[in-house]
Amino acid sequence: MIIRKLFSFEASHIVRNCSSERCKYSLHGHSFKVELFLEASRLDAGQMVYDFGLLKGPLRDLFDSFDHAFLFWNRDQKEFQDSVKKFSRRWISLPVSPTAEQLSRVLFLLADAVLRNTRRVNGDGAAKVHSVILHETATGYARCFRKDAVGRSMGRIPLKSVVFSDGIKADWPDPSTWDKLLARRPFVSPVPEKQVS
């Protein structure tokens, strides 16, 4: 069974090396929508694939990092990167170009890492990320499946190469969220009280 949770963020980018003149030479923004699909072959103690409430912690904080942020490729010109860092508080440096395709891969890996790093306490250990759809516009999206995210054919994306600005980290309820994830210090959910046994 598959469940879906919708997120959204407003972000800007510049897409180098593409065919469109508007995209590769001009900073511009989109109202992105993210569809996160989780799958499981059995249900948890609450008879759910995964409690949507559990997605309100580190996963939502990381996805929200993209809101009002400038997203750039860490291989762009240094002078350009330096000016972004100097004049914008919220930015994310990525080891890949911020295309819809690559952003869907990054978001898949972020969600997958958060789920794998969350100590499951309600029989929900079977839930895992199935896919991520990133809508860049009302008419265009990219969908990433596990083989796209972790396979070698599209290049590896080491999460430690993703850099969130200090301005973004300061907005997280727990500013050490990213450090915990990279160090694999587990996120712990409270054990729910059971009303029916």
Ligand SMILES: [Zn+2]
């Ligand atoms: Zn664009």
